[in-house]
Amino acid sequence: MLVEKSKQQNRFLLLYGTATGQAKAICEEIAEKAPSFGLFADLFELDDIGKKFNFEKEKCVVIVTSTTGDGDPPPNAEKFMRRIKKRVLSSTYLAHLHYALLGLGDSNYSNFCRCGRDMDARLEALGAHKLYPPGFADDGVGLEIVADPWLKDLYPALQKFLGIHPTTQEPVTETVPCKSHSKANKETDIEGPPEKSFEKLTLSAAGKDGTDGATPNRESKIPVSVIQNSDSLTSNGKSTEKADLVSDSAQDKEKSINVSETSTSIFENGAEGDSHQKEEEDRAEISTDKQTKDPSGAILTDTSAAGANIIRASNRQQVHCSNGACVWSETLCELMRDISQVATIDSSPVLTSNPALSDKDLTVPVLPPAYLDISFCDSSLKLPSLSYQNSCKLPSAASEVFNVAITEAKVLTAVGAVKKTLLLQLSLEGTGIKYSPGDSLSVICPNSSSEVDLLIHRLNLEDVADQAMTLTVKQDTKKRRAAVPAHIHPCNSTLRYVLTTCVSIRDPPSKALIRALVEYTKEDNEIRRLQELCSKEGTQDYTRCLRQSHVSLLDFLCAFPSCLPPVETILEHLPRLQPRPYSACSCQDATPDHLDIVFNLVKVEANPAEGRYYHRRGVCTGWLNDITAPLQRGDKVEEAIQIPVFVRTNQHFRPPADLNQPLIMIGPGTGVAPFIGFLEERRIARQQLEEARNSYGETWLYFGCRNREKDYLFRDRLAEFEKDSTLTQLRVTFSRDICAEEENATGSCSETSISSDGCPPRYVQDQMRRDCADLARLLTEKDALVYVCGDAKNMAADVAAAFEEVLQLEKGMSKDDAHMFIMKKRIHKTYLEDVWL
Ligand code: FAD
Ligand code: NAP
Numbered sequence: 001m002l003v004e005k006s007k008q009q010n011r012f013l014l015l016y017g018t019a020t021g022q023a024k025a026i027c028e029e030i031a032e033k034a035p036s037f038g039l040f041a042d043l044f045e046l047d048d049i050g051k052k053f054n055f056e057k058e059k060c061v062v063i064v065t066s067t068t069g070d071g072d073p074p075p076n077a078e079k080f081m082r083r084i085k086k087r088v089l090s091s092t093y094l095a096h097l098h099y100a101l102l103g104l105g106d107s108n109y110s111n112f113c114r115c116g117r118d119m120d121a122r123l124e125a126l127g128a129h130k131l132y133p134p135g136f137a138d139d140g141v142g143l144e145i146v147a148d149p150w151l152k153d154l155y156p157a158l159q160k161f162l163g164i165h166p167t168t169q170e171p172v173t174e175t176v177p178c179k180s181h182s183k184a185n186k187e188t189d190i191e192g193p194p195e196k197s198f199e200k201l202t203l204s205a206a207g208k209d210g211t212d213g214a215t216p217n218r219e220s221k222i223p224v225s226v227i228q229n230s231d232s233l234t235s236n237g238k239s240t241e242k243a244d245l246v247s248d249s250a251q252d253k254e255k256s257i258n259v260s261e262t263s264t265s266i267f268e269n270g271a272e273g274d275s276h277q278k279e280e281e282d283r284a285e286i287s288t289d290k291q292t293k294d295p296s297g298a299i300l301t302d303t304s305a306a307g308a309n310i311i312r313a314s315n316r317q318q319v320h321c322s323n324g325a326c327v328w329s330e331t332l333c334e335l336m337r338d339i340s341q342v343a344t345i346d347s348s349p350v351l352t353s354n355p356a357l358s359d360k361d362l363t364v365p366v367l368p369p370a371y372l373d374i375s376f377c378d379s380s381l382k383l384p385s386l387s388y389q390n391s392c393k394l395p396s397a398a399s400e401v402f403n404v405a406i407t408e409a410k411v412l413t414a415v416g417a418v419k420k421t422l423l424l425q426l427s428l429e430g431t432g433i434k435y436s437p438g439d440s441l442s443v444i445c446p447n448s449s450s451e452v453d454l455l456i457h458r459l460n461l462e463d464v465a466d467q468a469m470t471l472t473v474k475q476d477t478k479k480r481r482a483a484v485p486a487h488i489h490p491c492n493s494t495l496r497y498v499l500t501t502c503v504s505i506r507d508p509p510s511k512a513l514i515r516a517l518v519e520y521t522k523e524d525n526e527i528r529r530l531q532e533l534c535s536k537e538g539t540q541d542y543t544r545c546l547r548q549s550h551v552s553l554l555d556f557l558c559a560f561p562s563c564l565p566p567v568e569t570i571l572e573h574l575p576r577l578q579p580r581p582y583s584a585c586s587c588q589d590a591t592p593d594h595l596d597i598v599f600n601l602v603k604v605e606a607n608p609a610e611g612r613y614y615h616r617r618g619v620c621t622g623w624l625n626d627i628t629a630p631l632q633r634g635d636k637v638e639e640a641i642q643i644p645v646f647v648r649t650n651q652h653f654r655p656p657a658d659l660n661q662p663l664i665m666i667g668p669g670t671g672v673a674p675f676i677g678f679l680e681e682r683r684i685a686r687q688q689l690e691e692a693r694n695s696y697g698e699t700w701l702y703f704g705c706r707n708r709e710k711d712y713l714f715r716d717r718l719a720e721f722e723k724d725s726t727l728t729q730l731r732v733t734f735s736r737d738i739c740a741e742e743e744n745a746t747g748s749c750s751e752t753s754i755s756s757d758g759c760p761p762r763y764v765q766d767q768m769r770r771d772c773a774d775l776a777r778l779l780t781e782k783d784a785l786v787y788v789c790g791d792a793k794n795m796a797a798d799v800a801a802a803f804e805e806v807l808q809l810e811k812g813m814s815k816d817d818a819h820m821f822i823m824k825k826r827i828h829k830t831y832l833e834d835v836w837l
Contacts, residue, residue: 010164013058013077014041015048017077017115021576022139023104026064026147038164046073055083056623059096060131061160062154066104070652070802070833071111071826072334072522075396086123095127101134102150103745108140108837110215110800111793111826132157142543144511145832148536166336174363176531177617180763184578202236232614339733350611353529361471362535365515371482372471372568374495381468381494387643388444391433391503392487394579399647401444402431407594408720409628416729417710418736419600421670422632423585423627426595426645435647437587438654441597442579444644445620447506451554454500458557459567471571487576495567503574505553506619508546513573518570522562530560549610552664557614567818568725579619581648583789585673587680597675598713601625653787653834655681659689662697662784664775666799668704668733671790672713674834675701678787683726698778700729706736729774731767734760764795775803776810779821785830792835803831 016027030454031041045064055061068074073081092363101123103116113136120134135150137143222401371619388394388401408425435441449596470491473482484490488502499505509517514534520526532538533546553574557563582597602618617625628638655678664677679701686696700824705711705719714731721727737760761767768775778784786797788799804818813821825831 003069003634009223009659010038010162011040011042012060012062012158015046015053015061015063015065015080016043017046017063017080018579020170021067021395022143023064023066023074026104026151027062028481030062030064030151034158035156035480037159039155039162044251046077049080049774050306051060051082052777054251055094055097056271059098060158061097061099061524063099064102065116067109067111067113067115068656069650071109071114071118073115074471077115080123081119081614084119084126085734089123089126092127094123095129097123097128098131098155098534098636099128100131100154100157101121103134103136104139104143104147106837107157108475109835110796110833112136112138112501115435115541131161145539161484171177174529176364176535177786178359178361182727192478237414240373272394285288286308292815295494315553333623349549349609350399350551350556351526351529353525353532354541357532357535357541358528362531362537364518364531365511367481368512369478369570369574370516371474371477371479371570372572373474374566374568374571375470375472376495377468377470379468380466380559381492382660383494383497384492386489386493386497388426389487389576390489392576394442394444394646396442396581396648397440397646398649399433400452401644401646402433402663403642403644404428404431404433404595406631406640407640408629411632412598412711412713414710418706419669419711421598421600421620421626421711421713422604424597424624424629426590426643427640428593428595428596433647435588435595436649436653436654437584437681438650438674440581440583440648440650440674440710441645442648443624444579444646445577445623446500447498447504447577447619448622449500451616452496453507455499455554455557456496458554460564460572461495463569469498472569485576488571498571502577503571504619506550506616507575507576507791508551509553509556510573510575511542513570516565516573517560520563520565521560522564526560528563530563537664545611547631549607549612551611552616555613566692568791577619577647583673583677585676587677587684589684590680596676598670598792599624600670618636650834652829653789653832654678656697656785657696659685660695660697660772661789662699662778662782664700664702665787665789666702666764667787667789668702668795669711669790670713671788671795671835672701672703674713674789676717676786679721679726683721686726694730696725698728698782698784699726699728699748700731700774700778702731702733702767704733706734708732708734729771731764732770733762733764733767749822762819763798764799768799768802769805770810772806772810775806779803779807779825780811781834783830786825786832788831788833788835790835792837793832796833796835 014027014031016023017023027041027043031043034041040064042053046063049055065077066074072078078229085683101116101120103113105111105113105116116134124130132153135146137146137150137545156166157417158164394401405427406424408423408428410425412423413419413420456462469489471484471488472490473722475482485502511534514530515760518527518530518534521530533542546556551559553570582599584595585598586594586596588595599621602621604616604618605611606612606615616622625632631641655672657683663678666677667675669674679699682699693761699717701721703713705713712734718727718732719732722730761770779786786803788796790796800822804815805821806816807813807818807821811818822831
């Protein structure tokens with residue numbers, strides 16, 4: 001949107017680079033708040049450069065950008081980066097420009113905020129001036145820690161630069177006195193002007209009196225029988241209606257998935273037990289998981305997945321709610337926390353106020369202005385074919401969305417393995433999909449239908465969940481630029497559909513949502529705790545109790561039984577449900593008809609002591625596991641099981657065209673996936689090029705798993721690659737095979753080496769240290785390409801540290817020099833990571 005001419009004086013350019021929408025959301029917030037400071041923003045994507053804005057003519061720019069992949073710019077910032085990186089540009093090219101930059105990243109990745117940092121360095125190198133220091137916010141610990149103060153200082157900095165008098169409407173903080181102080185004065189306390197980012201409470205906001213409109217307006221009464229009898233969730237009432245709707249609406253059989261309606265219990269026994277028992281439970285899950293169809297019938301056609309396995313309800317009625325007025329907790333809370341007789345809701349860190357906090361005055365964000373209205377039509381809706389997420393642009397999509405058939409689903413791990421690994425073979429027939437090894441396929445997945453059901457129960461919306469829903473912008477909203485979120489259908493859909501396919505319900509509630517929930521909470525102690533969790537002072541508590549504990553919205557509402565928000569508030573705040581990418585584990589030249597992906601089934605145990613009240617599985621991996629259950633059992637399926645996917649390319653993480661180039665691949669666990677494709681491609685190229693046989697670069701693979709007999713993925717294929725010399729060296733480590741002699745007696749021993757103490761190496765990096773002479777030679781003499789794939793949290797950093805140690809040991813480099821050596825390789829894209837949490 002372009003700022004009117006009359007406001008040009010106070011105008012600045014606001015640019016974002018985003019992959020998941022976070023940077024965009026922050027920019028929208030900046031643009032919205034700016035007018036209250038007498039400022040006006042023109043908001044664009046970074047890649048609109050040259051089209052919608054002329055960088056050479058701008059004098060004041062604010063940039064918010066994330067980082068993706070291996071420290072790369074997000075998809076809508078690539079062109080911008082290329083432009084500013086042009087070598088012909090002089091050191092005064094941007095001397096006219098002043099800028100402020102906020103980088104978003106995650107310190108679990110080695111290239112933390114790389115795009116933001118590179119952009120900042122490059123703008124400075126081109127002569128641009130900083131309005132004030134850049135911020136680099138870390139999603140690993142909470143973006144708000146850096147982002148909030150950075151944003152707070154932004155407006156005064158812009159005012160100063162543009163010569164605007166500081167407004168009297170500068171943000172003020174709301175101070176909530178410590179717990180021991182008195183009652184709220186809602187009128188003054190809560191309803192600060194919407195343009196403020198924080199509000200000041202002069203009196204306590206510890207409670208509300210129920211007449212001020214803040215009282216929950218719906219009473220949630222959930223009959224115990226509904227919860228205790230899983231059948232009533234899965235095979236009667238709304239769920240059946242939903243299934244019926246699907247068969248009515250899914251006219252286009254080509255586009256729909258046909259999985260059998262074998263609805264069974266979503267209530268599983270608790271997640272206790274040893275790994276063997278768990279494995280058996282896994283196997284049991286395969287045959288019992290609920291499978292239903294999604295109402296859309298268009299792209300996303302299956303909402304099965306008993307991803308949330310709620311702990312079985314017992315007859316015990318030992319509800320220890322934090323207050324006497326639990327509206328719904330006597331049923332759902334009881335059910336969820338029944339994993340342990342010891343743990344009670346009171347013990348949840350989510351609910352328990354940290355003494356250091358309860359003794360403090362709190363600075364809480366101002367109430368975000370409500371902006372959505374929702375209305376329901378009084379009859380069930382037969383859903384038409386809906387475009388996925390209202391046709392909102394998909395992140396990192398390098399192709400259109402295709403429904404591909406799953407032709408095979410193989411469990412790669414043995415009974416008793418710590419994790420269950422699945423390989424899915426996806427048919428490419430008729431799709432025209434083109435991909436290269438290193439690319440991945442993003443799977444569009446729904447939320448677990450049982451979790452959605454429970455959320456609908458919890459919000460007391462069962463009566464309207466399947467009615468035609470219309471979302472509009474509140475006429476009197478104080479939110480500027482208010483719009484129905486682009487990824488939600490404004491009409492012709494249902495609440496169940498939106499909660500299933502459009503929004504992420506697993507993420508911990510944001511601080512802004514928690515702030516909004518205060519308004520719909522009845523009990524004083526819950527209000528106070530909500531205020532603590534969204535306050536500046538409660539940042540550590542928020543990170544520890546919600547983010548690190550992976551508390552979902554449902555867990556959260558369970559912990560705050562007197563909170564009953566309207567669903568439009570929830571929809572205003574929930575982030576978009578994201579597709580999940582999986583590395584192609586095949587090579588199109590070798591198998592043109594199908595693409596393979598491999599993944600571990602993510603399982604997260606319930607643990608009331610950590611604020612998680614129900615056992616759940618990964619949104620996508622849980623769903624894929626469920627819908628492929630018949631294939632895993634080897635059953636014949638009458639109609640193809642299809643999933644919506646799109647290609648996500650990776651320009652750097654791909655095998656070199658030059659076969660002579662040596663490479664070192666490191667991929668423990670499912671991190672080996674892309675290397676299967678790499679090796680297939682190299683094998684074919686080598687066979688085709690006679691001369692290449694003589695000049696084939698050394699090709700090393702480090703693979704790590706837990707047990708040789710349980711999770712040695714692709715064991716036979718890797719052995720074949722070694723046998724035909726596609727792999728020069730195969731190194732495999734077994735982290736949990738304890739007895740060295742015994743294991744190595746059964747293994748081929750070419751895979752791993754034993755140290756002088758007779759112990760085999762535990763992890764890939766331990767094996768790397770034992771190969772230090774070869775690795776140092778490959779790095780320093782042959783400029784070998786290094787590829788690391790898999791876990792970002794620990795493995796990637798440990799592997800980089802091992803390379804640095806190798807260089808120190810073998811080449812006598814100092815610690816700093818070794819670090820610089822690897823850093824340079826990263827910059828030159830000869831050390832590449834494709835890692836994820
Ligand atoms: P989600 O519902 O998203 O849950 C995962 C989250 O659960 C984790 O982020 C973590 O926060 C949390 N969690 C995990 N374990 C625990 C625990 N014990 N306790 C509490 N919380 C926990 N994955 C593969 O398996 N194979 C691949 O080939 C692959 N390729 C990828 C390629 C790219 C380019 C990218 C970006 C990612 C890739 N991933 C791959 C990761 C994959 O996209 C998903 O993130 C992963 O499968 C989990 O998805 P999910 O929806 O099942 O889990
Ligand atoms: P995993 O099964 O959890 O672990 C594989 C092996 O790595 C185990 O033997 C494990 O040992 C070991 N390990 C644990 N910590 C390690 C460390 N610090 N250094 C080296 N090895 C270590 O692995 P996974 O779940 O398959 O994969 C990990 C992650 O990679 C997943 O989150 C997945 O989503 C992601 N992934 C990303 C991509 C991509 O971005 N392209 C591709 C594939 C997978 P112990 O358990 O005995 O400690």
